[in-house]
Amino acid sequence: MTVESHLDGLTDTLAGVRAQSSRIHRWGASLARLLVSGGRVLAAGNGGSAAEAQHLTAELVGRYRDDRAPFSALALCSETSSVTAIANDYGYDQVFARQVTAHARPGDLVVLLSTSGRSPNLLEAVHAARLAGATTWALTGPLPNPLAALADDALALPGDACHVQEAQLVVVHALCEAFEAALPSSVRRAS
Template sequence: MSAELRDHYDGLAESLTGLRSQSPRITRWGGVLAQRLTAGGRLLAAGNGGSAAEAQHLTAELVGRFRDDRQPFSAIALCAETSSVTAIGNDYGYDHVFARQVTAHARPGDVVVLLSTSGRSRNLIEAARAGRQAGALVWAMTGPAPNPLAEAADDALVLPGRSANVQEAQLVAVHVLCKAFEAALPAADRRVS
């Protein structure tokens, strides 16, 4: 194995070890998410680039299913709203593409999840501020702290490592969050009628 590949694997191991150490946070998030979504709240998620794909992955697992057959829950990937993203970017600037959508959609009882490997994306920081102003609970999944997105959120899952390794570990975090969410659902919401 080349030194470059070994370095990548070692970096991923570091990020995953950081993720494992935050298992109590993810379990808590799963319980809160189950409580809020079963009460009629929704999840709004956003990210840029690969983190946008992770945001879409998270919402797909909630609207569809992760493991167990159960009712669908409301979850929207704001980054997938291409007409909104391009119109807002054109009319207001790219820093506002998610904040304006959060302002339009977020309500008290909702959860906003923002994914960024750097934690420095201005459009996600603005979305965090908009989410908190709307009364939604704002969670960030980011790379190393300190970073402005983690500071702007109500709570943050902060992972060590380089950008690519953080993004790989965030996929695992999305799956673990979905597993914790489904485990926390009341029995009635686990069954499809």
Template structure:
């Protein structure tokens, strides 16, 4: 019974993710334009969302499916010396914002993952990203939540924390799949043009 309930809960969250497939496609395609042009992706989250964020950066710096160049993607929470120093000197709510201010430039993308959408450190990071002219995205739990309202675009997923985090990983994989497919198409277009 426990397993069935878990699968049923996840199914509802995945149905909501399917309804946002256009956003997932747009994100993967935009990353395929911006990262090869020298822009970067900065990602952050807390707890399980941090794990999903770091999973995304690993797929972009390494590879998801096919061999291709490495692209700049940084998981801000993995910068432990920066996080602890900033947390000590400025407070935990500024651990990501300070790094965004240091690293993000116009046309970079900042993606913030949160199941609640209420983490102060991610809200400060969203404000910092907007201030430097970066594109700001979020993956959150259900609306309404302040993080979804503070970014340019959000994928919002209803459900319990566990279902939201599991669906975030699926969304991460889908973004990577679209990203690599778009890179292949643009590479084929360049080959045909030359």
């Protein structure tokens, strides 16, 4: 692969992001309603997708663009003691499901990021979220994949894993744009 062919592939994946802009706007508005009403976001992924799950929660707890109130968001993949203890005692397939069971409340949102959509630990997290009464969103690579099929809603992107990985950051930022735009003005000005 050359630099040019890599960038061409990324261009195709980003076109897939643009094609999903209405879903991103819808997710942003839904996220604003949820968090303003006191709900929380739990996010998880493996590898680079774990980094993007952390990025998303950091933007929600901190801020994306505008100064505003902080919101409840946890990146389950960054709970290293929990991840390692659960993996040791229950197996790696349970590292997120067990945390979802512990933290998710009815109406909360669980966001799962995966370039393949096939990670067993994320699939188990969907099942745990369903039992907890939480909604699940999946951000995945190409369809079909089991994670997109199981989640309540999914944003699936075309392309190789590396391009999907890169585009996840774009989706996170676009979602934060839509989220902050949907916040009531009283919340946007809060500090």
